[in-house]
Amino acid sequence: MNTVATFDQVRELVGASVGLVPTMGFFHEGHLSLIEAARRSTETVVVSIFVNPLQFGDSADLAAYPRDVGRDAVLAGSSGADVLFIPDVDTMYPKGSRTIVTVEGASASMEGAYRPGHFAGVATVVAKLFAGIQPDVAYFGRKDAQQLAVVRTMAADLSFPVEIDGLPIVREPDGLALSSRNVHLAREDRASALNLHNALFAAGDAFEAGERSVNALLEIARATIDVGAGIDINYIEAADASDASTVDRIDGPVFVAIAARIGNVRLIDSILLDPATERADRGTYIDNPSILYGGA
Amino acid sequence: MNTVATFDQVRELVGASVGLVPTMGFFHEGHLSLIEAARRSTETVVVSIFVNPLQFGDSADLAAYPRDVGRDAVLAGSSGADVLFIPDVDTMYPKGSRTIVTVEGASASMEGAYRPGHFAGVATVVAKLFAGIQPDVAYFGRKDAQQLAVVRTMAADLSFPVEIDGLPIVREPDGLALSSRNVHLAREDRASALNLHNALFAAGDAFEAGERSVNALLEIARATIDVGAGIDINYIEAADASDASTVDRIDGPVFVAIAARIGNVRLIDSILLDPATERADRGTYIDNPSILYGGA
Numbered sequence: 087m088n089t090v091a092t093f094d095q096v097r098e099l100v101g102a103s104v105g106l107v108p109t110m111g112f113f114h115e116g117h118l119s120l121i122e123a124a125r126r127s128t129e130t131v132v133v134s135i136f137v138n139p140l141q142f143g144d145s146a147d148l149a150a151y152p153r154d155v156g157r158d159a160v161l162a163g164s165s166g167a168d169v170l171f172i173p174d175v176d177t178m179y180p181k182g183s184r185t186i187v188t189v190e191g192a193s194a195s196m197e198g199a200y201r202p203g204h205f206a207g208v209a210t211v212v213a214k215l216f217a218g219i220q221p222d223v224a225y226f227g228r229k230d231a232q233q234l235a236v237v238r239t240m241a242a243d244l245s246f247p248v249e250i251d252g253l254p255i256v257r258e259p260d261g262l263a264l265s266s267r268n269v270h271l272a273r274e275d276r277a278s279a280l281n282l283h284n285a286l287f288a289a290g291d292a293f294e295a296g297e298r299s300v301n302a303l304l305e306i307a308r309a310t311i312d313v314g315a316g317i318d319i320n321y322i323e324a325a326d327a328s329d330a331s332t333v334d335r336i337d338g339p340v341f342v343a344i345a346a347r348i349g350n351v352r353l354i355d356s357i358l359l360d361p362a363t364e365r366a367d368r369g370t371y372i373d374n375p376s377i378l379y380g381g382a
Numbered sequence: 383m384n385t386v387a388t389f390d391q392v393r394e395l396v397g398a399s400v401g402l403v404p405t406m407g408f409f410h411e412g413h414l415s416l417i418e419a420a421r422r423s424t425e426t427v428v429v430s431i432f433v434n435p436l437q438f439g440d441s442a443d444l445a446a447y448p449r450d451v452g453r454d455a456v457l458a459g460s461s462g463a464d465v466l467f468i469p470d471v472d473t474m475y476p477k478g479s480r481t482i483v484t485v486e487g488a489s490a491s492m493e494g495a496y497r498p499g500h501f502a503g504v505a506t507v508v509a510k511l512f513a514g515i516q517p518d519v520a521y522f523g524r525k526d527a528q529q530l531a532v533v534r535t536m537a538a539d540l541s542f543p544v545e546i547d548g549l550p551i552v553r554e555p556d557g558l559a560l561s562s563r564n565v566h567l568a569r570e571d572r573a574s575a576l577n578l579h580n581a582l583f584a585a586g587d588a589f590e591a592g593e594r595s596v597n598a599l600l601e602i603a604r605a606t607i608d609v610g611a612g613i614d615i616n617y618i619e620a621a622d623a624s625d626a627s628t629v630d631r632i633d634g635p636v637f638v639a640i641a642a643r644i645g646n647v648r649l650i651d652s653i654l655l656d657p658a659t660e661r662a663d664r665g666t667y668i669d670n671p672s673i674l675y676g677g678a
Binding site: 192216 | 514
């Protein structure tokens with residue numbers, strides 16, 4: 087595996103078919119599942135690590151974002167990456183960089199409402215990775231369901247010839263969605279955090295039992311939350327999976343997303359409801375506690 | 383030459399080195415000089431024709447923009463184009479298209495001040511052409527000097543691996559810069575239109591005589607305007623040629639740009655001042671009236 091820091095170096099190393107896994111590093115099994123999927127389908131697997139300041143409104147959140155590039159390099163290599171791209175901030179945003187990519191509509195609600203400017207930061211950095219690396223397939227996790235919709239919309243609107251592949255959420259044995267931020271979760275808050283996926287799974291159960299009204303599903307999800315558990319719910323909402331637009335009934339793929347603050351940590355989770363299969367995609371589980379906690 | 387309407391078709395037809403000439407059609411000798419330059423330097427020459435509604439604030443201006451695709455196809459082919467890309471509006475902006483590329487700073491003054499949203503439209507459509515066609519070199523005329531700076535900034539900021547080549551303005555025998563809009567210029571307004579390049583050339587003369595103060599050069603340009611000639615000057619301004627930022631002295635390449643309304647037609651022109659060569663680039667001249675007026 088080669089580790090490089092400029093777009094020119096990446097393009098020199100890639101072959102006929104390029105899979106890109108854009109990340110902010112501090113890998114867990116969710117990231118590794120994306121790298122492994124790229125390894126199975128594309129000739130050259132490029133993994134980027136860049137904690138993108140443009141998508142953090144809160145500088146304390148940016149500073150606290152966990153980082154360990156040495157550990158990430160080992161994990162990326164063993165999962166099948168060919169090129170590890172770790173640009174510095176000056177490569178990504180050269181002095182005077184002033185171009186912003188915005189995706190109107192898809193960026194407005196949910197995370198966009200709670201993190202102003204967040205999705206402009208995401209769309210800009212992903213557009214730059216697509217422009218500079220020219221991947222054939224790019225891999226994203228479904229946990230950030232609205233981000234996936236923003237990226238799909240941006241790539242289609244700008245005609246990037248890239249396939250966007252959204253892969254299932256990977257969960258701890260107790261159901262908590264893997265997130266690099268989980269390392270900041272206090273032991274006493276862990277039980278509270280399980281409210282997130284439990285709420286989504288309740289909606290998923292009702293969907294599989296035939297419920298198609300978004301309002302009814304959201305009510306079911308909200309009713310499961312243990313309001314005494316020290317969990318501050320930002321939102322529980324549903325949206326069209328392709329473009330994050332509002333939906334009243336589930337006539338096509340829809341995600342239900344939840345965001346909550348638990349202690350000092352803000353977590354998100356989601357579930358994908360597909361009326362074609364009549365299934366709720368809850369993701370996959372790992373058998374043991376995540377490598378985030380010191381395993382490898 | 384192949385004429386196609388989708389990005390997939392373009393990419394199927396291009397070779398190892400791609401030159402792109404993005405246009406709005408209704409070709410004059412300025413466009414043809416870009417196509418010929420692409421022919422000399424790249425293996426596959428792609429010429430796009432798209433009258434981009436996103437860059438027109440004024441729907442009457444959009445409706446009046448001259449069009450003649452049949453004539454353009456003949457001229458593009460004889461100038462060396464391999465692929466003529468004529469997408470329809472639905473290809474460029476599919477239903478629900480919501481992604482906008484903005485270049486802050488470079489878009490604010492001059493044309494940006496007189497045409498709100500214009501450069502977001504330009505940056506978005508050019509980013510889409512770069513993303514979808516992946517050219518190695520893209521060719522633009524220097525008349526639209528601020529547009530050239532916006533495109534250069536966008537391409538660098540988003541890391542598109544494309545060289546931006548700005549080529550000299552082509553002028554009528556009497557000095558008027560070629561523009562597709564010139565066909566709308568009334569016969570009695572033609573003399574007034576010559577004020578534009580005369581003002582810029584006066585600044586160019588002073589620059590070549592050693593003047594480096596932007597204010598002094600702009601004063602000289604303004605003093606040449608015949609205020610009784612029925613010409614409504616929007617602005618005469620100078621800016622850094624690379625990013626359209628404000629400059630007080632000419633320490634690097636700077637353009638002086640002018641915009642004016644003459645009758646029902648709004649025209650722009652520019653001159654490039656380069657302290658490295660101590661030369662003002664006034665462009666090139668054709669020997670006979672432009673093909674715009676019926677010649678071929």
